[in-house]
Amino acid sequence: MEYQQLGHSNLQVSKICLGTMTWGEQNTQADAFQQIDYALSQGVNFIDTAEMYPVPPQATTQGETERIIGQYLKAKGNRDQLIIATKVAAPGVKGDPLRPDMALDWRNIHQAVEGSLSRLGIDTIDLYQVHWPERQTNFFGQFMYEHDNDDHSTPILETLTALSELVKQGKVRYIGISNETPWGVMKYLKLAEKHDLPKIVSIQNPYNLLNRSFEMGGSEISLRENVPLLPYSPLAFGALTGKYENEQWPQGARMTVYKRFARYNSTPMALEATQAYVNLAREFSLSPAQMALAFVNSRQFVAANIIGATGLEQLQQNIASHQLILSTELLKRIDELSLLYRFPCP
DSSP states (O other): OOEEEOTTSSOEEESEEEEOTTBTTTBOHHHHHHHHHHHHHTTOOEEEOOTTOSSSOOTTTTTHHHHHHHHHHHHHOOGGGOEEEEEEOOSOOSSSOSSTTOOSSHHHHHHHHHHHHHHHTOSOEEEEEEOSOSSSOSOTTOOSOOOOTTOOOOOHHHHHHHHHHHHHTTSEEEEEEESOOHHHHHHHHHHHHHHTOOOOOOEEOBOBTTBOGGGTTHHHHHHHHTOOBOOBOTTTTTGGGTTTGGGOOOTTOHHHHOTTOOTTTSSHHHHHHHHHHHHHHHHTTOOHHHHHHHHHHTOTTBSOEEEOOSSHHHHHHHHHGGGOOOOHHHHHHHHHHHHHSOSSOO
16 A cells, blocks of 8 residues: 655655445445444555434434444544544535524634544544535535625634634544635635634545546645645545446446436436446456556645445455556546546536
8 A cells, every 4th residue: 555645744645545335325334334444454544534423314323433433432442543534514515504694703612523423433543634615616426616795604724713713622633624725725825824723735636537527626736735635435435446338227336226316427428437437447458447546546745535435345446446547548538538528517
């Protein structure tokens, strides 16, 4: 397994990060334990979760993913083997809010971190991330920005100051952001420098063959400011595995069970692009899933690729992608397809 320093932190994270958002919904605690055991055996030392997991969020299961991880750490006694990242939610969760008067203010952030620490059964979170912005902006599939002239969201400085207190208290080691725009990243960086507050060490945004929008501004910031990407949905909710081609809907698959996840299969261009990438992988005698993951792994601005799976066999194949090096010819063909299908799924 390859390891890389996460931004300016002292965290050495594995190239593959274990995603957990299915634990407690599609996966049982036993499944999760098996997945963590296997990931650790392959050199994975980085695990990503969130207070709102599992997804889709429900009041009856909220926080269950963190509780499962906490039970694992308690049973195995191996906290020192894992770098644990989790997230604080902002307003806009579908269903019941996690807290009254949701916001990214001091009260909500401090309540959220106490809840996560309790469920995880740990004293310190290695990487604490803002799950998505409180302000109106383009994330979760919204491509065009629509400005809100009546924006009353919590100022980023207030959010950053609250996170800074958690670092001072020793409850959080480093902070990061997620689902942010280039403007948001630079705002966090400028405010940290101006007010002598902790600098973000990472950004977690969607990135895959169907959604390379991060490259339009985000990648340059990542490299020049040393704020690497932790890409999520590298397989586009499984679309890039090819398992949904020809209108197939495998039993138990995520987009079969949850029709709300239509981000990567809702337009003709999305379906055409997906099929083109699947066909390209097969032309080069590769697994479509492993090609898609290896492409993400190869990006210079990526620190750790967040992969998840509902089955152990799938997890094994996904983790093995870190050993695959794509040829120059294949990378060229991928770029040609990306020009033909520009941002089919933002």
